[in-house]
Amino acid sequence: MKRVPPILAVLLTLAAGLTPLCGEEPAGQPLKLTPETIQMGAFYSGMPLRIEGMVRPGSSVVVVVRGPDVEEVFNLKGRAGPIWINKSKVHISGAPSLFLCFHIAPLKETLSLSVLEKYQIGYEEIHKQMRIQPPEQDREVVRASFITLKTQENVYRNIRNGVQMGTATPAGVPYSVEFHWPRRAPPAAYEVKAYECRDHTVVSQTIASLKVVEVGFPAWMAWFARKHASLYGLMAVIVAMLAGFGIDLLASRLRRKGIATRAKPSPAETHPEAAPAGAGKGESESEKPPRGLKPAA
Amino acid sequence: MPIFLPVAGVTINLFLLIGAGAVVGFLSGLLGVGGGFLLTPILMMIGVPPTVAAASDTNSIIATSSSGVAAHFRLGNVDPKLGSVLLLGGLTGAAIGVQIIKILRTLGNADFVITVTYVFVLGSVGSFMFVESLRSLRRGSLVAKTSHPKEQHNLFAKLPFQMQFPRSGIQHSVFVPFVLCSLVGILTAVMGVGGGFIMVPMMVYLLRTPMRIAVGTDLFQILFTCAGVTLMQSVTNHTVDLMLALLVAVGSTIGAQIGARIGRYLRGDQLKIVLASIVLAVMVKMMISIISTPACLIAYSRGH
Incomplete structure (x- = not known):
């Protein structure tokens, strides 16, 4: 039997290994x-x-x-x-x-x-x-x-x-x-x-x-909710409370501002001489309780 | 505009969430109900998993009720002594409720139990409101039914540990408000509601608390009960989505302001019928969902 040269054997082996199965x-x-x-x-x-x-x-x-x-x-x-x-x-x-x-x-x-x-x-x-x-x-x-x-x-x-x-x-x-x-x-x-x-x-x-x-905030929040559940719960409570109190503060300021605007005397009241005829008779708007608010008990 | 809710793991339109809060807040402002019992099913309908919807709704109630408590506190409508007893009861009930949810989640039936509880409670409350409003309409006006405010329930008077509540002008065994509020606490945890729609009538009719004190004190205990439930749900079930809760709270606050302004110009009994119809419609929708054959016979188990 004819012997295969070593270099050829190596090349044949490499070729066999590279051919997809x-x-x-x-x-x-x-x-x-x-x-x-x-x-x-x-x-x-x-x-x-x-x-x-x-x-x-x-x-x-x-x-x-x-x-x-x-x-x-x-x-x-x-x-x-x-x-x-x-x-x-x-x-x-x-x-x-x-x-x-x-x-x-x-x-x-x-x-x-x-x-x-x-x-x-x-x-x-x-x-x-x-x-x-x-x-x-x-x-x-x-x-x-x-x-x-x-x-x-x-x-x-x-x-x-x-x-x-x-x-x-x-x-x-x-x-x-x-x-x-x-x-x-x-x-x-x-x-x-x-x-x-x-x-x-x-x-x-x-x-x-x-x-x-x-990525970003959702990734952090999901991780925080899973890994630090107690802290996350506490944060959820505090953030919600702050949001609620903040909204109340904002609403009461807006209400006060609204009342103050309504209660502000009109130019007609400040300068009666500028008022049209008939104005100023009877009850003025500023004496009435603001619309929608009940008078104090 | 879609927004990714990290704990719920779903993407929902931002305006849909604020809108859902606004609709419930509008009804809340219009009709003077808490609205939590409507918000959870609405969130479930728009794709939020029931357990996350219930827990996050509880979180959003903290925002809305803290705003209410601040206003009632200034007006002297909060009875801190009665509120503390109610709070203890509420937290006890909430702890039981959270454990119930935990067990049900392990068994794979938490979402189902929440849905069934809603069907039952919404059916009862909706029917009661509908019938009562219809009667009021027939009578021509709404008549307060606090018929015998001074009459004590014999059973309650015989119970031990009687306690005076001077701000409310009542005396009760400490067990009465405690047990009543424990039951509401269980509902708070299971359904994600504040419980005002059950607690206020209970306080007025059973404890004989004056209406304005009942509303203020109920909000006080709701605030702290919901805080406790939020904390417990976060630790035990990991189902509180703060982003969802805040978006809903923003919507409901704006809606409540609009509802309260419009409500001044409308008749109460007609509005009550509208609310009762909405409640019943939501109940029917939920009932259909558990009766009709589902498109898919498997659902993700979140108990693991």
Whole structure:
């Protein structure tokens, strides 16, 4: 048997290590996120987000934004006579806190089922990954309700025609995704993945990270309420009391000012000679109690 | 203009919050009711979680009632002795109420119990007000029903630890105001209300306190009971959103001023019917929400 030269063996090993296991080609241009960090300030209500990238001509694109997997506790409602009450608790884990999927054609037409499963794209894959405790719960009802809840909150979305393809250039075909970042998405590090698809398979993928962070006064207040609950409670009481007493002070000053203005003699009373004929007869306005105020008992 | 409420964890339009406070404050100024019992369900309807709505409403009541207490104190309408006994009762009840909420949250039924309590209380108060106002309208005028102010309840007179309350001109066993106010304190914690709509009639009809002293003293005890509840809710349940409370308080103060001015030109019995109708409408809306099939069978549990 012919011996392989050591240098060739090293090169072959390196080449094998660099070749993607799934048959993907190396990623093209990196994803561009605008903005790269979302700041939750006092007037935060979500914000517009733009994702941009480039693929080769003839390829399709699926863009997935995924939140970290979290374990959440839910109350499961059930009927008790005519009313709906919380009957039991369910722990759901293994599902992402956010799942936004943007594509051009229907997912099943773009990628094969095995590929969707491999890359965990689509609600059906989330269904499969989801773990429910206690296991005796009606799993299908819980799963469907979970997706409904997350969809209502806009943190789970599956948007067809959500990717806009640009005009082809020598470098490739640019694409972009524009949407309003859901305000209910909690602060976390989110993963943005763009899959370049061709012939029902993924030929390359690019990844970027999106950070959502609390900033400013709301961040401080949420932290203060959680970490220093007694001090926060005391502050809430004192601030509310000061606000109340301040309002009372302001109201009584305004009232006094209003009374003083009404009680101020009119030019006709100060200069009777300037008053028109008939004025000054009978009860003057200043002698009457101010309108709306009862006379002192 | 949206505003992010850090403790509630939701974004709500700033003007919607001030407007909700203003509407309730307007009714409060117009009709002379506290309004807390209307504010919590309205906050719940605009998307604030029930536990946060109830706790933050209690916080906002501190702002509105402290303003009222200052005015009543100047007029000599506050009985500090009676107020202190009521306050002790209120705080005891509030401590029990906060623990009830804590247990219910762990069981996952706090929001449900708050809603059911509201349906029951709003239904009772609304129906009573509606019927009473209708009778007043038929009679042609509002007649004060303090028919036998000097008559002592035999049961109350026999109780131990009788105490004189000179400012109010009454004598009672210390247990009577204490127990009554404890019950109101539980409602304060569970529903996030000041309790004036229950406490003032109780003081006038059961304790025979003069109306003006009842209003001033009730505000005095509400101020401190709500302060206690706010502190307890902050520590135990972390559900007080100060930003929400202040925005609502600003709205309700402005609304109360407008309501009080307009109220001088309108008839009381007609206004009472309007309020009763609003209370009943809110109650019906809440009842529908627990009877109709929910769109989603799971809801976040905040007991953990």
